[in-house]
Amino acid sequence: MPAMLRTLAQKMGLMAHSFRGGIHPDMHKLSAMNPIENVAISPVLILPMKQHIGSVCSPLVKVGDHVLRGQKIAKSEGYLSVPVHASTSGRVVKIEEHAIAHPSGMGMPSIFIEADGDDRADESLEPIIDWQNTDPTLLRERARMCGLAGLGGAVFPTFIKLVQDKRFPIETVILNGIECEPYLTNDHRLMVEQASEILDGMAIIMHMVGTSSGIIAIEDNKADAAQAMQEALNSKDGMDDVRIEVLPTRYPQGSEKQLIYTLTGREVPAGKLPMHIGVLCQNVGTSKALRDAVMLGQPLTERIVTISGDALPQPANLRVRLGTPIRSLFARQGLEDFNHIQIVHGGPMMGERLSHPDIPVIKSTSGILALSKQAIDAAHTVENPCIRCGHCSEACPVSLVPNLLADFCRSDQLEKAEDYQLFDCIECGACSYVCPSNIPLVHYFRYGKGQIALARREQVFAEASRQRSEGRDARIERELAEKAARRSRVRKTHAPKPVADASANKPATPDVTASDNAVENTAKPEEKS
Amino acid sequence: MMMESMSGLLYALASLGAFALCAGIVLAIAQKIFHIEGDPMIDNIDALLPQTQCGQCGFPGCKPYATAVAGSEAEVNHCVPGGERTMLQIANLMGVEPKELDEEASAPMLAFVREDECIGCTLCIKACPVDAIIGAPKQYHTVIADHCTGCTLCVEPCPVDCIDMLVKPELIEHWAWPLPDTKRSQLGHERREQHAGHA
Numbered sequence: 001m002p003a004m005l006r007t008l009a010q011k012m013g014l015m016a017h018s019f020r021g022g023i024h025p026d027m028h029k030l031s032a033m034n035p036i037e038n039v040a041i042s043p044v045l046i047l048p049m050k051q052h053i054g055s056v057c058s059p060l061v062k063v064g065d066h067v068l069r070g071q072k073i074a075k076s077e078g079y080l081s082v083p084v085h086a087s088t089s090g091r092v093v094k095i096e097e098h099a100i101a102h103p104s105g106m107g108m109p110s111i112f113i114e115a116d117g118d119d120r121a122d123e124s125l126e127p128i129i130d131w132q133n134t135d136p137t138l139l140r141e142r143a144r145m146c147g148l149a150g151l152g153g154a155v156f157p158t159f160i161k162l163v164q165d166k167r168f169p170i171e172t173v174i175l176n177g178i179e180c181e182p183y184l185t186n187d188h189r190l191m192v193e194q195a196s197e198i199l200d201g202m203a204i205i206m207h208m209v210g211t212s213s214g215i216i217a218i219e220d221n222k223a224d225a226a227q228a229m230q231e232a233l234n235s236k237d238g239m240d241d242v243r244i245e246v247l248p249t250r251y252p253q254g255s256e257k258q259l260i261y262t263l264t265g266r267e268v269p270a271g272k273l274p275m276h277i278g279v280l281c282q283n284v285g286t287s288k289a290l291r292d293a294v295m296l297g298q299p300l301t302e303r304i305v306t307i308s309g310d311a312l313p314q315p316a317n318l319r320v321r322l323g324t325p326i327r328s329l330f331a332r333q334g335l336e337d338f339n340h341i342q343i344v345h346g347g348p349m350m351g352e353r354l355s356h357p358d359i360p361v362i363k364s365t366s367g368i369l370a371l372s373k374q375a376i377d378a379a380h381t382v383e384n385p386c387i388r389c390g391h392c393s394e395a396c397p398v399s400l401v402p403n404l405l406a407d408f409c410r411s412d413q414l415e416k417a418e419d420y421q422l423f424d425c426i427e428c429g430a431c432s433y434v435c436p437s438n439i440p441l442v443h444y445f446r447y448g449k450g451q452i453a454l455a456r457r458e459q460v461f462a463e464a465s466r467q468r469s470e471g472r473d474a475r476i477e478r479e480l481a482e483k484a485a486r487r488s489r490v491r492k493t494h495a496p497k498p499v500a501d502a503s504a505n506k507p508a509t510p511d512v513t514a515s516d517n518a519v520e521n522t523a524k525p526e527e528k529s
Numbered sequence: 530m531m532m533e534s535m536s537g538l539l540y541a542l543a544s545l546g547a548f549a550l551c552a553g554i555v556l557a558i559a560q561k562i563f564h565i566e567g568d569p570m571i572d573n574i575d576a577l578l579p580q581t582q583c584g585q586c587g588f589p590g591c592k593p594y595a596t597a598v599a600g601s602e603a604e605v606n607h608c609v610p611g612g613e614r615t616m617l618q619i620a621n622l623m624g625v626e627p628k629e630l631d632e633e634a635s636a637p638m639l640a641f642v643r644e645d646e647c648i649g650c651t652l653c654i655k656a657c658p659v660d661a662i663i664g665a666p667k668q669y670h671t672v673i674a675d676h677c678t679g680c681t682l683c684v685e686p687c688p689v690d691c692i693d694m695l696v697k698p699e700l701i702e703h704w705a706w707p708l709p710d711t712k713r714s715q716l717g718h719e720r721r722e723q724h725a726g727h728a
Binding site: 056102103104106107108383410412440443444446447449450451453454455457458461462463464465466468469471472 | 575578579580581582590591614658659660661676678699701702703704705706707708709
């Protein structure tokens, strides 16, 4: 159907809304039928000081300290941050830099905990049973203290979104069970197995933002999850205004802004947040974690991880303690030789390629994949010229012109790239996926964004330096003038000497080249008469 | 006939002259009213410079260099820490041909005072153009890392040679993606370099 006709039909309410563009990759949901398995606690857990979007935490423990499961071991620095908790009981053996899932390959200060096997929990946080009658700000503080961050993969601190703002009242809470990335099935299995807990979390979220209307969004390739959620919903009281929407499968439907448009027909303006149009979006895993934090008093110390990929003998869904080395998880699923294998952290569309399996599971680890290397390398090393086919523009869910943008980024025409709304790109990878010339478009966008951020930082730094430099020049000039004034006073009171003329003229010219002269004057503390 | 053409000429001269006079008066008044203190070009160029105040351009700071460039007394290619990007921006602003840089910028540096050896002479504090060193006479001095521009001006005055220039550590938050490692992107790089060479 032509796009205009579709838009018209949507406007008239004849047809459901649907975000533009998108792709239909092979979903490879290999582990969709595998129940969640508990993983034995690893002997050593590695907890990086930053597992969320925002600022790095600082450690609260020293080497040799004994910690309990759920004990806060690092405190957040700044507003956009959540603390880190020990994920089992044991002893802190070292605090040093360790590799994390980051494209740079750089490390992050991490706390190493040697498990003592008892797995004793810190019970200082009381469960809040009567949360319906609890002040939402207290529940919000609980969400922050328990280290909750968006478990869909973006790990944005959850408590920031859970707020009642009079200017932007939340009308609808959307629970995101889309999971549109290929291979990943962790949200799917959680919905099948723990639907009731997820709904409890959703009820808490709705209480916190003061609304009773909600939508649970699930793609139509997870019919069993939708059914389980519907059954759980039927048996819950006070959730009559919540409905389940089963949407046709399309990538990137799980992206927050795309999902909101599909469900409500409202677009989140560029640079704004969903709350500005009265919507709050949370992942199903986060909802369950919030329920545990409030109703059980448990901080976030474990998550569901999908371990999958065409090179992995036994794909599975695992309940893993944060900090577990992913090498041990691969070994558990029968993979020990990493030659000719590409490991990916997250989903195949937006995840990071890793050069080695020596990183821990963190809050953002929705999946870890072992893919055969030939398939990946074939698509990534041969870049052909753009043939202007326009497939990338058709696939782009945010209406950008990827081929043009990539050209601007490649040739460092960054102002132009910004004019063409580079920062609206959500890096979903749909354009790179459809490109017949194998151009790594998203990689160019990331390069462009990085360079722009760098230039902005440098500009801020230069401005600060300029102010300091000008302040220093002004101070030197002022001190010279004061000194000259005092000298002339001294000459007047005492008998005038002919020699004084030469010395009096010299400092009267505030020249930066005479810095020796200038600095001499700044050093001596001057007395004001 | 002759008289007629003569008077036509006079009319033309008189009317044009009157118009020129009026325009002159208006312009003179406008210049008084819309007078701009200083040269705005200097500030525009200064805003593009990295403000390290390092003096590598041969001028005693960024503002003096901007003044020289604005007055066409200096070329646009002397700012070493600014690199190619700054040079191109200044050339664009001045409307002149880009020039090849004098020398390549080194990696970003940071001054570091070995405090055990510092004698507290305050000479480096006086040398720092951006007030990035703190300390007092006979007390240890130290460099505020966030404020240091890496200009190296503090190294020379130190009588006990206790200041090191260290490579600025790369932070994971400030890491930026490189260009994709593909043949075509490298080709693009080579072509750009060729263009730059010819220009």
